[in-house]
Amino acid sequence: MALASNRNSAASFPGRTCLAVILAAGDGTRMRSTRPKALHKVAGRSMVGHVLSAVVEAEADRIVVVVAPTHGAIEVEAKTIARDAEAVIQTERRGTAHAVLAAREAIAFGYDDILVAFADTPLVRPETFALMRKALADGESAxxxxxxxxxxxxxxxxxxLKDGGLEAIREERDASAEERKLTTCNAGLMGVSGRHALDLIEAIGCENSQNEYYLTDIVAIARERKLAACALIVSEEEVLGVNDRTQLAAAEALFQARLRESALGAGVTLVDPSSVTLAFDTALAQDVTIEPNVVFGPGVVVGAGAVIRSFSHVEGATIGENATIGPFARLRPGATLMRDVHIGNFVEIKASEVGAGAKINHLSYIGDASIGAKTNIGAGTITCNYDGFGKFRTEIGEGAFIGSHASLVAPVKIGDGAYIGTGSVITKDVSADSLVIARERQIEKPGWAIGFREKNRK
Structure with a gap:
């Protein structure tokens, strides 16, 4: 039979076990890259990371990633998503069935469901993997x-397809003229009953134009053994495979559209949705407003009612409720902003905590610092946190006022309510409620400029 995906959430499978085999041995020659294809990113996460996340959500109990001998970085990446993921080596490449058999030991363990996925199809949803498992669990199809x-x-x-069942999958080069007219195509991903998987895969031969072992031949072999097969039909966009940079860009566009739709549905205002770039894990609360040309990297959480103004770049940051960011602001990893914070144009913040109601409105750099509630940071202020070897912290209390163009040389502490004079270079701790002016005394020499100009005109 042919089933249609209905986008239900991933279902639970009590009592059933599942093995996911992810094929990731491709070099991606057409990507023109020294990086393995599976590690190229979509919405801030590697393609293999997207696939791993999806099978984890579909409740795979064990994950085996098939990699090439030189692709150790894929194993490292896999373990960041699924700590218990295993990598097995495919030493020679003789087709998809041959690749799956690199995980022979895991397949032989006796899982109820076997999912075979590809590391270069990053848009397949967890719900789709769950529907594949459901089709196997129903017991009608192997x-x-x-x-x-x-x-x-x-x-x-x-x-x-014939009489509601799947009779075979025919590679185009091996298809008849009539079969080539068909438009229902194979996406490559497959679910196999664990009870039959190893026997069926080992029965696949290589009698074809490429002399390779095609996993697709498993369908015809199953039917010969009176085992049923079915097809699950999804959108063409969901199963887009990425083989080159053009397809990578297409996958990015599709994933961004998916993320924007989700954000809008959750009560987020995107003033110009097509100009906003989101990451796979961007968390935007209700009534957040995002102006045009904002870019989110991974690891961003934005509280309710916050406004991110145009041309801001945010990565690895937490933004509190009703905060205002930008325009032209940059929040780097480790920036934590409490509620009602104002961050203005051309302000950069990194690895710093900014207290509720604090303001940093113009042309400042704040790195490795903590800033108390209601503190005001004047235009052009910087924390001098790096001496060429190590990073040092600046601590500013609540209600402090830092005058424009101040340089705070870390490590340094500034107490609650302190005032720092404009243009000061602060190298020592400042006590609470003090006024500190740390700059050269102004000297005036009347008429000096006239003599200087006359001297230089000669």
Missing amino acids: IVALGFEAKDPTGYGRLI
């Missing part, structure tokens, strides 16, 4: 293949 209706089927394998 194989469930993911498919789509192609606008242009050229180059894709075709799903051969």
Whole structure:
């Protein structure tokens, strides 16, 4: 039978076990990159990371990633998403079935459901993997293949459907003229009953034009053994495979559209949605407003009612309720802003905590610092936190006033309510409620400029 994906949330499978095998051995030659293809990013996360996250949400009990001998970095990446993920090496490449058999030991363990996924299809949703598992759990099919209706089927394998069942998957080069007219195509991802998986995969031969072991042949073998197969049909966009930079950009655009739609549905105002770049994990609360041309990197949380003004870049930061950021602000990892904070144009903050109601409105750099509530940081102020070798902290109390163009040389502490005079260079701790002026005394020499000009005209 052919099933349609209905976007239900990932269902629970009590009592059933699942193995996910993710094929990630491709070099990605067409990417023109020294980086393995699976590590190229979509919305701030590697493609393999997206796939891993999806199968984890679909309740895979064990994850095996098939990698090339030189792709140790993929294993490292996999463990950042799923700590218990394992990597197995595919020493030679002889087709998809051959790649899956690199995980032979795990397959033989006897899991109920086997999911086979590809590291270069980052848009497949957890709900889709869950539906594949459900089709296996229902017990009617030993194989469930993911498919789509192609606008242009050229180059894709075709799903051969008959009487509601999946009869075979035919690679285009091996398809007949009639089969090539079909538009229901194979996405490559597959679910296999664990009870039959190893026997079916080991029965796959290489009698084809490429002399390779095609996983797609498992369907015909299953039908020969009187085992049923079905197809799960999803959108063509969801199963987009990424082989080059153009397809990577297409995947990015599709994922961004998905993230923006989710944000708008959650009560976020995007003034110009197409100009806002979100990360896979951007968390925006209700009534947040994002102006045009804002970029979010990974690890950002924004509280209710906050406003992010145009041309700001935010990464690894937490922004409190009703805060105002930008325009042209940069928040770097470790920036934590409490409620009602104002961060203005051309202000950069990194690894710092800014207390409720504090204001840093113009042309400042705040790094490795803590700033108390209601403190005002004047234009052009910087924390001098780096001496070429180490980083040092600046601590500013509540209600302090830092005059414009002050340089705070860390490590230094400024007490509650203290005033720092404009243009001061602060190198020592300042007690609460003090006024500190640390600059050279102004000297005036009347008429000096006239003599200077006359001397230089000669």
